[in-house]
Amino acid sequence: MLTAVFLPLIFALLIPLLSKWKDKIHTGWFVLIVPFTVFVYLVTKTGKDFAPIRETYQWIPSLNINFDFYLDGLGLLFGLLISGIGTLVVLYSIFYLHKSEQLAHFYVYLLMFMTAMFGVVFSDNVYVLYTFWELTSLSSFLLIGFWNHRKGSRYGALKSMLITVFGGLSLLGGLILLHLVTGTTSIQAMIEQKEVIIQSPYFGWILAFVFLGAFTKSAQFPFHIWLPDAMEAPTPVSAYLHSATMVKAGIFLIARFLPIFVLSEWFMIVTSTVGIVTLCIGSYMAVRQTDLKGILAYSTISQLGMIMAMLGYGTSTAIFAAVFHILNHATFKGSLFMVAGIVDHETGTRDIRKLGGLMTLMPITATLALFGTFSMAGVPLPFLNGFYSKEMFFQASLDLSGTSSITEVLAIVIPILAVVGSIFTFVYSMYLFFGTFRGEYKEQELPKKPHEAPIGMLISPIILITGVVVIGLYAQLVNEPLLAHTYEAITGEISNKTISYWHGFIPAFQLSLLVVGVGTVLAMTRKRWSSIYNVLPGSLSLNRVYDWLVDRTEKYSMKITNTYMTGSLKTYAQLLLSAIFIISAAILFLTNGINLEATDLAPITIAELLIVGMMAFAAIATVFTNSRIAAILILGVVGYGLSILFVLYRAPDLALTQLIVETVTVALFLLAFMHLPELRKRTEPLRTRALNATIAISFGALMTIVAISSFASKWFEPISQYFLETSKSLGGGKNVVNVILVDMRGLDTLFEIAVLALAALGIYGMIKLRGNSKEAK
Structure with a gap:
């Protein structure tokens, strides 16, 4: 089943290459092979003697999130519809879409959607199901907005995305609660614990969240308004998404969890009422x-x-x-x-x-x-x-x-x-x-x-x-x-x-x-x-409600954003530090995480006090100096002082690293000296200065409390012992710090190097671009 699910997505990688020949042969002829192959595979599974099939492939086993695929009668029916109708839609699109269209984009989106639907109907793991669920919303957004030069296509794509993703996030909440209640991520295992779920105090929330996910995806009242606007998509998309597949995903979800929810009277009342009202409104309109x-x-x-x-x-x-x-x-x-x-x-x-x-x-x-x-x-x-x-x-x-x-x-x-x-x-x-x-x-x-x-x-x-x-x-x-x-x-x-x-x-x-x-x-x-x-509906329209909500959300979001996106680095720093302080302090207080009773601290020597005092004095001096060169040099004192502390604490690697970083930083400041702004006497009002001082002192105090509390609290076994024991056997080195950087967290280091390399290439490109512009003049 893994091949059946991911075959369309894998084949989508080849579409850009195959589309180069679209002048000679329509790209759809290549794509046609994919859904037809899956359809033939699923047809071989039908018959009187059919028995459910289960397959598991590890993905994130530590979180119990794996590709658990389960093919029963319900998944088989939907799989046949997805692959069978998909085959006919691709064949139809070959003659409907002209070769001048962006065929590569269209078929990549279509195959992406096909994989997403296969994943939804075959997944037994709730988090994998949700991943594919949201992929259907993303790919359908691209398909509905395929003719993006049309305003209606863009509007319909965004509308479907907003409504279905809202439902998808609600569904995620319901699936998380189901996981918490049952202790499993398997849908079939959850069905076996249906009595536990029904009796759970969270059952009402579970039901509401799953309802929102299913009703938004399957265009049930009052969320049905996205479907008519989605008709701006090309007809093959409408025939595929809006008749046989995507709109039936919500139907599938309800059917999949029906053995659990059918025990609830509220489920029966809400589902039948919403369904029959949707039937009447849809047929009437x-x-x-x-x-x-x-x-x-x-x-x-x-x-x-x-x-x-x-x-x-x-x-x-x-x-x-x-x-x-x-x-x-x-x-x-x-x-x-x-x-x-x-x-x-x-x-x-x-x-x-x-x-x-x-x-x-x-x-x-x-x-x-x-x-x-x-x-x-x-x-x-x-x-x-x-x-x-x-x-x-x-x-x-x-x-x-x-x-x-x-x-x-x-x-x-x-x-x-x-x-x-x-x-x-x-x-x-x-x-x-x-x-x-x-x-x-x-x-x-x-x-x-x-x-x-x-x-x-x-x-x-x-x-x-x-x-x-x-x-x-x-x-x-x-x-x-x-x-x-x-x-x-x-x-x-x-x-x-x-x-x-x-x-x-x-x-x-x-x-x-x-x-x-x-x-x-x-x-x-x-x-x-x-x-x-x-008269009925007259001027009444849920579309107006949707447009009003979107319009108001955009306007108020813009107002809120403009209040803090001022272009001032100082304002950004104030907001970030304040947010970190408030959230961290609140969590520390509510979880009783403050512990200042550190008893096994190393003694503080006079040398350390002198160095720390020098660093503190230099840091404070940078705030009051009006000379750029003095500020740069005084700031360097803080960095070099930290290097000396590393030497005293017997961390030569860190000391060398800090020395290099500090030397390069000071050199860069001096190189850019002429472009630094002139330092002027501070003219902020007393209230602003008091706010800055409060934020600085509060954040510094928070970091001190966090450092002491983390040292004094022994909630978990220290991982340092593991590194000390395995540094030689796993990493082949006695220098534990180097082994950690190169082996234990080698991928982190690799990506850090990659980021630095990209930054260097960017800087080199800008220098070359500036040099070329000067030569042109």
Whole structure:
């Protein structure tokens, strides 16, 4: 699994080289190999006899953070979607993106995102999962903002980043609490301690933090506002991120932790309520949109809300329906995004007000849209997979009245809202298809003369729509080898569910007919009642709240920053020293860390007193001198005095180092003497002088207390004994200080040398640049 996870990221390193040949062969043909290879690997794992696979690779074992990969039915389903849809998206992008685009950037971002999603769904270690989780936000930010010359792309990318990263940080808090409560970083081990987690006093916080992480990533109300703006991304990105993968990461997270949270009544109430509200708001707002991808964005929000609600129900029927709809939604929604891209590519617009009558001009595309939209609408036809999971959704909603985890009010309200949301789902599906492919053909309003798309662009949606039909006709083909294992991974129970078209004239089927009937009437009369959007939502918009928050945050951040970023080094020093003093002193006081009872200190000799007195006098004198040369020389006295102290304390290496540093420092000051500012008589008011003196004395006292307390406190075994014992055997030297620098902390020394070398190169470059400019004059 390690190879499957990191193969896209490793291959991304080769993209800059492969893209050099893009004039001869599209870069996407090379990239296509990667997701297809992973897909084939995962397909070999499907079957009735599938058993979970666990692999562990050490990363940071001292912190119990390793690459622990766990492939069960849930991870297998999402892995197949990520790799399978990823293969079709790359194939589609080959014909959608022109060779003049920045293909290297696009495919590097896409492969980075692919690795991130594989890491999320395969990780068993919570901290590794979080690392990949945030990588999905970063890579999606780059993909959404791929066309960065567009203002809308930049806005949408930043919006998605801010909201999803906010949720990601919240998720990290929940995962840390889970680790503290259970003492393990393994998700599977946490599930085994679900009773401990439920009874923990931190459980409420855990639930809230995980909710924020899942709801923001899966565009649940009220965090759904980022998804419509993300439609500024290229269509292949929308088809991949916003139908099958990234937006389902929150769904995956809830499903993964469902065995723990399902024991909580609050989890059931919050998840089902948020999900059903998201379904209704998303489907209702989709009918208002005029952009094809805007309609699909809100339709995705509604479908994600439906899946989230079913997971919140917590019943066996609801969980199986959620699993089934995850697969179904990926097939019909992925194809519809590609259809929208084809329409935009061949007509030059996505504005549905300018479209219409394209069925005769684009018959294949229209046929694909017909199957996709009717499946999304849940039309009760046996060859449309969307109907099966939609009917299960209705059945699960009706069954809530018999569960104890949902209140009586919700048991009544949720089925009603499920029907209302489904009615509007039917309306926007019909609006999308008939508004684009039927009606009046408006040739004069189209930027380009439409024609059928090239076959290369049609292959991917054809494959997805074929999946819609095959799953509808032969659902058992995916049930036993895949869906049953996914259900078992979530619930821990063996699935006995079967999928069939006809269950009799049951209430769930009656609701499906009701949705079709009422939805047809509303779709046909849409123009007559669409003015309702002027009232509800009217001027109300969560986007305005987001814009207001971002605007105010920027303004107040600027004001706060301007108060201390004054360009004054003295001000910066005051702030830094004050902050260190306040924080350190507070921690020392609160943890009882002050210990001044040092009994085994070496005796102080007269020579040491004289040297320290000389250094103190020189340090104070630098403050009052008005001569630059005197200040430099007096400052040198402090450094050389410290060297003498090192000699007295039998540290010749440190003494030599200090002598060299002090000599070089004084020499540099003298070399730059003419460029130093003139020292003037201090004219600061008494209050400023008192503040400076207070900071200086307080910080000096703090350092003294820290030094004595650290010497007097014996909280841990001193590491010096280890260095003394192993200096010869491990480092091959008797000089312990040298062994520490070269061997024990050799990497630190290496990087210090590298920093100095880089600084030297920079200085050399500036000198050469200045010399060249003088010669040019």
